[in-house]
Amino acid sequence: MDETRKNSNFILNIIDKDIEEKKYKPEEIITRFPPEPNGYLHIGHVKAALLNYNIAKLFGGKFNLRFDDTNPSKEDKDYVDSIISDLDWLGVSPSDKPYYGSSYFPQMIEYAKELINKGLAYVDDQSTEEIRENRGTLKEPGKESPYRDRTPEENRQLFEKMIEGEFKPGEKVLRAKIDMASPNMNLRDPVIYRILDMKHHHTKENYHIYPMYDYAHPLEDAIEGVTHSLCTLEFEDHRPLYDWVLANIDDFKEKPPVQIEFAKLDLNNTIIGKRFIKQLVDEGIVDGWDDPRLATISGLRRRGYTPEALQKFCEEIGISKSNSTVDKQMLEHFVRDDLKDKTKRLNVVLNPLKVEITNYPEGQTELLEIETNMDNPEMGKHKMPFSKNIYIEKSDFMLEPPKKFFRLFPGNEVRLRGAYFVKCTDVIQDENGEVIEIKCTYDPETKSGSGFKGRKVKGTIHWVDANEAIPIKVNLLDDLIKDDTFDSENFLNSINKNSKITVTALAEPEIKTVKPDEKVQFIRNGYFNYDSKESQENEPVFNRIVELKSGWRPPKKEK
């Protein structure tokens, strides 16, 4: 199995050891991804889902998708559906139909009764406030509940009444009887069942009590035979409780699942927290959970990220226990890398400047043939119309160029990509001095593909034919927040106002062959995704996924 393994990590090392010590055969390894269906999946979940999925795949074991749906007050079936389709898109396919923690509620209740019978759980009548006060603090032990020593018989009866719905929410809870003086707060008689009188979105059953995560999760894992239960770092303190639950239930004393914690993903200049994302959606600052500026899976997909790029990215960032912040440039590298050979490369002018080629015959249009992707000839060729009037990028012309500017300026010659050399002969300015049109001459001998070697030019720029260009809408996307201005207290005010700039661009006619959701490179401008959701009939909209790398940035133009 080492052949297919690219990166080592501490979790793989643990599993290797378990196999070496004959605790498990490789094919017995079972992992799971257990999202709570209370929001959309984001790039942080991508890391966790892929980690579990890839481990199961590597060992030939099993990978479960399980909804951790123990708190129906926050959950919804819509989220279940979005999670299933996002994972499907990602290429993370469970070995089985999705599982639901809620399916195990009847067993969980039986196990709770087992704890009660063993004198390891009791019904507490204290209020939420009393429980909180008596829990103690980080430095002081808690106080035992006056109800702590109820007999198993009494607890059994009360718990039965809780199940039957004879108490109101908050009136009673079931607690594990562990140690109110434990230095680990999680072991100070944690609540394992609370009263919640509502119908469950999955089971459709109206339970009156619902189990808490700390009690339910180890059981869910154990019931499914999960061998390695991977979760994030903040659950480290919960592991003793996870182990306690399984150690005290007869069914699971043998080879219980082991909880292993790893650091969650953090990306710079990116909002990852579900709470923040939800706020942006609810306040209408973004266009929904799938806004292309969001790091949700659906947002990334709409932006144009590919599953392959996300997979490679996750492989490369690795797994560890140290909190770290990954540079977004790494993510961007992997989309570019994935897209470079499989996308068409088209001339699209984002910010047009009119150019007249004075010595080109009036009324003539020729069709120039060009490779659709120079680095991947299999993508074939297509034709570009060329005539006397074209548009180039405003930023490709400067009246007074700085040093090392090798695009167009008065007297300079450049290559029009796939066409001819042109030389700027005249500049037309408006009353404010702004350049509104330039005039060039072209040299017929320099036609692309003719093998002309007479002289060289430093610059090649893209262009579109003025008569045949197709207008398209383009969203230029930027980070919603910048780390250096991010204010978590007041974060709505630190949102980047220019995170989405929409322009009308002019594309060469070949753009018509681009299909919804197809990714394409606009030469020198970056990779773009045909947004099937925002596009209208006859008005395609493209989202810029990422810019191309650039060794040179034009200086800021003063207006």
Added chain:
RNA sequence: AGCGGUAUCGUUCAACGGUAGGACACAGGAUUUUGAUUCCUGGAAUAUAGGUUCGAUUCCUAUUACCGCCGCCA
């Protein structure tokens, strides 16, 4: 001394007592009809102080810094 974690190039992850390595980023060069890509090349790290050992990023001790924990959330 509450408890539990973490500390390796700018960033991120390896190295499991034996030459500190990869990826991203960066710099230089070559090629180039994208200032892209591709191809070379390069700089760049074991938090601090002790100890064990022939040998320590790795084991031990102390120090420092950072993260998490006082929901009837997960």
